Amino acid sequence: MLLQSTVRKPLVLLLFVLFYSTTYAQTAKQIIAAVTKKFGLVNDYSAVINMQFDIPSVNLQKIDGKVFYKKPNKFRIKTQGIVFLPKQNPYFAITALSDSNSYTAILSGEEKINNSTTTIINVIPNSEGDLILGKFWIDKKNAVVLKSQWTTKSNGTIQIENFFGTNMAYALPDKMLFTVDVTKFKVPKAVAVDINSKSSPKSSNASGVKGTGKITLNFSQYTVNKKLPDAVFDETKN
Amino acid sequence: MAQELAIQLKNLSKQYKHITAVNDLSLTVNTGEIFGFLGPNGAGKSTTIRMMLSLITPTKGDVIIFGKQLAKERNAILANIGCIIEKPDFYLYLSAKKNLELFARMNGLRPSASKLEEMFDLVGLAGRSSDSVKTYSHGMKQRLGLAQALIHEPALIVLDEPTTGLDPQGIIDLRNLILRLKNEFGKTIVLSSHILSEMELIADSMVIINKGKAVVQGKVAELLSNEDLIVRFEVSDTERAKSEIGFSQWNTFFRNDENGRLFMQISKDEIPLLNSFLVEKGVSVSGITYQRSLEDYFLKLTHQV
Amino acid sequence: MKALFQMTPIELFKITTKPRSYIGFLAITVIVLLIEFAFYIDGKTYLQFIMQTLEQSFTIQGNILNGNLICFIILQMLIVQMPLMVALVTGDLISGEAAGGTIRLLLTKPVSHANILMAKYLAGSIYTFLLILWLGVLALGGGYLVFGHGDLMVLKSEELVILRDGDILWRFLGAFVIAFLSLNVIATFSLMLSCFTDNSIGPIITSMSVIILFTIIGTIDIPFFDQLKPFLFTTHMIIWRNLFDNPLPKSQIITSITVLVGHIILFLSIAFYHFTRKDIQN
The missing domain is CATH 3.30.70 (Alpha-Beta Plaits)
Structure with a gap:
């Protein structure tokens, strides 16, 4: 009996853990499902965008433009000038989450972001690809992602923070802040030809911590679900 | 009636570090005469002439031309002087006509085409005015130099060694032109040379300088008539x-x-x-x-x- | 003043009649067209090479290879050559007359030595201005024509500055003004040297030698040389680049312009002092 009881205890514990984690894993996917469902309300949108950059060794002035999105994965920022954009479009993550069988989601606690309680969910892809790990801070109440962090093989870590306002109903943020790993920029002197320059970056924009670049997208004047033609995503057209 | 003085040099000196090029030289040139400036090479002729034209600043002394002091009224004096200093150098890449026009404009003139042609006729370069100076012989440049010296109709003409490098016919032509300028146009002409016989033929007065000093000065006829x-x-x-x-x-x-x-x-x-x-x-x-x-x-x- | 107005066109005319005056224009034309052709053919590869570190992290969107960038690159490359082109003409202004013998006639005209020198300086400045203007027309005009407009990506060894298209033209105009001032320093420097000699090779070679020497001193990072740098006019000649900084380093630009203008005044004063007292003996 003694033996039975000593064996039974850990078994119950194991079953409990398995049950608990399975239950909560489903919940994590449910949370994600709620988020993707909400975002799924948006078939397309266009908006006015203002971009600000804070990238080490890159002094880039802010710029206005227009942004276009269409399901499932068409995204274009149209500006008159040079812009630095994250390698992935901002909905890459959410699009990837729509197939719930392609990843394992694990709840990893809670955290307060801007007075909102968020549930942290770690996402691990089931198959090997560029994505190594995803982490989401989800506002369950509003079914929106307030923050996500992606670690990829090719581009290091990308962090996206969303700030919602008037378009919460469509899960469209008023502001997105990208934080990207950056290799320090260096041009050979022969190409740069600034022979007499002092070698200290002067501009305020470039004064951020070396190694991470920040891109802020401010959205306004959203126009949602107005059947955007595909032609606006043609990069060859201005 | 005393003749008006064209040039007065008063105690003119030019001292270089260890060389006295001109030493307390005084002389006078009357208006309307041909004045010979004689001396061997290195006697100080060129330095004196250059001081008369403000090319060299005297260490001491005064240059007075037509009653005006060169040091004070340089531009007014130079407006009334035409000159050729040493060899007649021009802008080789320009035509003779363009050269003449440029130098006339430096005198504040804008000569008409006919005036330019008239000058080319006068110095015997008619028909060659459009040629580049590069193609000119020394004699032709000398003639162009004269045209340049005359274009603004100056009262005083200074010619530094004008016969150097000229052929015999060129020398005769130049001599005749100088005499014509004096007789027909009433110009005062200062000539420098190291050839005495040349002066004897055209000069009214002369000075001979040696080692920067005047050796003799006076009327040519008086100075040379009794000499062997x-x-x-x-x-x-x-x-x-x-x-x-x-x-x-x-x-x-x-x-x-x-x-x-x-x-x-x-x-x-x-x-x-x-x-x-x-x-x-x-x-x-x-x-x-x-x-x-x-x-x-x-x-x-x-x-x- | 009247004499100056009378003499300046004459001096300018003389410059236009000398074959050497066209070397600069020809060189600029060839160099600019060559750079534009090279960038037209292979500019994208060149930029990819520079941008490769950043493209690992970002997608860079927009027309990088545009007229503004081409003009900027051309300005950077030509800043080394243009002093030679200017000195070739301005170093000959007085000494050329002395070598050709025409200085004797020139200085016996009823125009003061000061006016003659000033006329030569003005003519040399107009020449320099025309050279810059030609560079601007070819580099900026040609650049816009072939590569179109776009934001300017300023390549620096430690930093990449991207300026918006609408914020660039005034910077180029300012850069051309500073380039003009810089070349004017060379013009007055060689003109000053030209007053001291009877051959034109001397002032040209000396001007170039001084520029090379000062540039070398400016490039070597030795503390002693660092102390000298603020006093070298070559240090301030490349200040045109600072117009493409964001924010604009105003005090640095004003200091450099003051130093350049100071050099022009200094060199002109020396030239005036010597030339008005110079005995013409050749």
């Missing part, structure tokens, strides 16, 4: 002429003979007398020319002979 010349007689029979001279009082004036020519050292007044003597003795004379040697004249002046 080397006179060349071209004769039909040299031996006979020599023998006749050898037995006469002319013997002491005989210098030498060469290719049918006798060289006699006599004064200008004695030329017709010797000519008559030879003719009387049956020696026909086909030509008489004479020249003066500045060196000899110098030596005489400085009592070294």
Whole structure:
């Protein structure tokens, strides 16, 4: 009996853990499902965008433009000038989450972001690809992602923070802040030809911590679900 | 009535570190005369002329031209002077006409095409005005130099060694032009040269300078009339002429003979007398020319002979 | 003043008649067209090489290879050559007259030595201005024509500055003004040297030698040389680049312009002092 009881205890514990984690894993996917469902309300949108950059060794002035999105994965920022954009479009993550069988989601606690309680969910892809790990801070109440962090093989870590306002109903943020790993920029002197320059970056924009670049997208004047033609995503057209 | 002075040099000196190029030189040039500036190479002629034209600043002394002090009224004085200094250099890549026009414009003039052609006619360059100066001979440049010196119709013309490098015909043409400028246009002309006989032919007055100092100054006719010349007689029979001279009082004036020519050292007044003597003795004379040697004249002046 | 107005066109005309005056224009034309052709053919590869580190992290969107960038690159490359082109003409302004013998006639005209020198300086400045203007027309005009407009990506060894298209033209105009001032320093420097000699090779070679020497001193990072740098005019000649900084380093630009203008005044004063007292003996 003694033996039975000593064996039974850990078994119950194991079953409990398995049950608990399975239950909560489903919940994590449910949370994600709620988020993707909400975002799924948006078939397309266009908006006015203002971009600000804070990238080490890159002094880039802010710029206005227009942004276009269409399901499932068409995204274009149209500006008159040079812009630095994250390698992935901002909905890459959410699009990837729509197939719930392609990843394992694990709840990893809670955290307060801007007075909102968020549930942290770690996402691990089931198959090997560029994505190594995803982490989401989800506002369950509003079914929106307030923050996500992606670690990829090719581009290091990308962090996206969303700030919602008037378009919460469509899960469209008023502001997105990208934080990207950056290799320090260096041009050979022969190409740069600034022979007499002092070698200290002067501009305020470039004064951020070396190694991470920040891109802020401010959205306004959203126009949602107005059947955007595909032609606006043609990069060859201005 | 005293003649008006064109140029007055008062105690003019130019001192370089260890060389005195011009030493307390004073002279006067009357208006309307041809004035010869004589001296051997390095005597200080060029320095003096350059000081007269403000190319060189005197260490001491005054240059007064037409009553105005050069140091104070340089531009007003230079507006009334035309000159060629040493060799006539022009912008080689331009045509003669363009050169002339440029120098006229520097004098504040805008000469018409006809005025330019008139100048080319005057100096004997008609028909060559459009040629590049690069293609000009030295003589042609000298003529162009004269045109340049005359285009603004100055009252005073300064020509520094104008005959250097000219062929005999060029020298004659230049001499005639200078005389014409004086006689027809009433110009005052200052000429520098190291050839005394050249001056004798055209100059009214002259100064001879040596080592920066005036050796002699005055009217050419007065200074040179009684001086011995080397006179060349071209004769039909040299031996006979020599023998006749050898037995006469002319013997002491005989210098030498060469290719049918006798060289006699006599004064200008004695030329017709010797000519008559030879003719009387049956020696026909086909030509008489004479020249003066500045060196000899110098030596005489400085009592070294 | 009247004499100056009278003499300046004459001096300018003389410059236009000398074959050497066209070397600069020809060189600029060839170099600019060559750079534009090279960038037209292979500019994208060149930019990819520079941008490769950043493209690992970002997608860079927009027309990088545009007229503004081409003009900027051309300005950077030509800043080394243009002093030679200017000195070739301005180093000959007085000494060329002395070598050709025309200085004797020139200085016996009823125009003061100061006016003659000033006219030569103005003519040399106009020449320099025309050279810059030609560079601007070819580099900026040609650049816009072939590569179109776009934001300017300023390549620096430590930093990449991207300026918006609408914020660039005034910077280029300012850069051309500073480049003009810089070349004017060379013009007055060689003109000053030209007053001291009777051959034109001397001032040209000396001007170039001084520029090379000062540039070398400016490039070597030795503390002693660092102390000298603020006093070298070559240090301030490349200040045109600072117009493409964001924010604009105003005090640095004003200091450099003051130093450049100071050099122009200094060199002109020396030239005036010597030339108005110079005896013409050749």
